[in-house]
Amino acid sequence: MTTDEKSSIASGLATASLRYPEGQTLKFWLALLRGEMYFGGLLDHMRAHPQLSYLTIDTTGVCDLRCPGMCYYHPDIDVRQQHVPIDALARSIADAKEHLNLQSLVFAGKEPLQNMPRLVQLAQFASDLPGEKLSIGLVTNGRAIGKHRVELDALASEGNLSFMDVSIDSGIAVQHDAIRGIHGTQALAMSALKECSQAWTSVRVGSTSVLRNDNANGILELLRSAASFNRHFFITPIQPPPYTTTAPLPWSAIRDFLNQLTDLLQSELKDAGVEVMVSLLGIYLTEAQREGFLAWEDLREDSAGQCYVETSLGSNTLQMHVQVLPETGWRIGRITYTGAYLPNTHFLQVSDPERFAVGYIQERSIVELYEEALSSKGILVEILDSRETHACKGRPCWDHCFGGLVGAEHSYVGGAPLLQQPLLCLRTEKDFQLNHTNSH
Numbered sequence: 001m002t003t004d005e006k007s008s009i010a011s012g013l014a015t016a017s018l019r020y021p022e023g024q025t026l027k028f029w030l031a032l033l034r035g036e037m038y039f040g041g042l043l044d045h046m047r048a049h050p051q052l053s054y055l056t057i058d059t060t061g062v063c064d065l066r067c068p069g070m071c072y073y074h075p076d077i078d079v080r081q082q083h084v085p086i087d088a089l090a091r092s093i094a095d096a097k098e099h100l101n102l103q104s105l106v107f108a109g110k111e112p113l114q115n116m117p118r119l120v121q122l123a124q125f126a127s128d129l130p131g132e133k134l135s136i137g138l139v140t141n142g143r144a145i146g147k148h149r150v151e152l153d154a155l156a157s158e159g160n161l162s163f164m165d166v167s168i169d170s171g172i173a174v175q176h177d178a179i180r181g182i183h184g185t186q187a188l189a190m191s192a193l194k195e196c197s198q199a200w201t202s203v204r205v206g207s208t209s210v211l212r213n214d215n216a217n218g219i220l221e222l223l224r225s226a227a228s229f230n231r232h233f234f235i236t237p238i239q240p241p242p243y244t245t246t247a248p249l250p251w252s253a254i255r256d257f258l259n260q261l262t263d264l265l266q267s268e269l270k271d272a273g274v275e276v277m278v279s280l281l282g283i284y285l286t287e288a289q290r291e292g293f294l295a296w297e298d299l300r301e302d303s304a305g306q307c308y309v310e311t312s313l314g315s316n317t318l319q320m321h322v323q324v325l326p327e328t329g330w331r332i333g334r335i336t337y338t339g340a341y342l343p344n345t346h347f348l349q350v351s352d353p354e355r356f357a358v359g360y361i362q363e364r365s366i367v368e369l370y371e372e373a374l375s376s377k378g379i380l381v382e383i384l385d386s387r388e389t390h391a392c393k394g395r396p397c398w399d400h401c402f403g404g405l406v407g408a409e410h411s412y413v414g415g416a417p418l419l420q421q422p423l424l425c426l427r428t429e430k431d432f433q434l435n436h437t438n439s440h
Helices: 003-019 025-034 039-048 086-099 112-127 149-157 173-180 185-199 216-226 251-266 282-290 345-349 366-373 379-387 409-414 429-438
Strands: 054-058 104-108 135-140 163-167 204-211 232-237 275-281 307-313 316-323 332-335 340-342
Touching (some): 025 307, 054 086, 086 112, 086 332, 086 366, 104 112, 112 135, 112 149, 149 185, 163 185, 173 185, 185 204, 185 216, 251 275, 251 282, 275 282, 332 345, 340 345, 345 409, 379 409
Parallel strands (some): 054 104, 054 332, 135 163, 275 316
Antiparallel strands (some): 307 316
């Protein structure tokens, strides 16, 4: 990055930040870029301003699918342990709302509908808590929605369900079923997505997809086939090992997908009226900005501190969410079916995630566990400290991702030294030499 480019991003972030005076992420990003704040200062703010924006609760550790190389749970995790008492989960939800500014409660697991009684009871409890209503939702593979429509319809009609995301990785049935491991899965998920989208007018029903190196056309086909009844599409590029066994995506693959997606939304689907959100880690932002997919001054920040750019394409909206600063241990937390409190959901992708657990909610309050995750013994301290002397600190893309900050737990989980370049970054020294030559 040239000096002019660095000034450009600083100027753009300053302009964007002025539009959102209550925002935090843009302000901290700009301060880190200018050298007005160091990671220790960011940590001090996190400790002083608890903000558990998203709490995920696993209602179960079992699933009705076999997803080779894709499951969020490591295949060697023991799913036969005793479930945490439901009263401990209820107490954690109430405490998180009262003391940690909880905004969104998500039910997951391997497949949350495999323990429907627990999901219903907790959703009803959370919905009845005093004060501002929580956003309550679930992420499901869609196979069992038909079986549980009576319970789900009741949650929706009684105002106890705010959103539901159905995981569909391709509009091509044979491709999705191969990814998920069982024939017929895509048909069940698509049918459930359509029926619930039409029946639950007060619930944000949408699809969520993982962009891999083999399903870009399948996701585009999903938009074509579902745009008539599904308004919300969420797309996230796959993360590298140890999170999954699938190779990370180079920028060229993401660029080609974004170009095809943009063309589709402003031509064939120009009258569809859909909202598409694509998540971009900081490692991709250098190229995204240089190739015109975003402008720094156009960044927005929502009430949860997430940054994004938004573009209108015909009647459609394309949002690209920008992930630069960490949420580990501060804005996100996950409670496993055994009651283990994890400061990052990716810890489920090792064979023994409980070695990364802060503690158990049946033994200590979620407020204590949240505070310990931000203590001097927590993972976030190690990650932030490692950025100060990280191997790629002098690289021109540093100010866009701070050494792969949001993916730094990759090294932590995989056992690699945190000072090494995170494996999810695919750049080489040749890339920087080329960019330096092109900038003159």
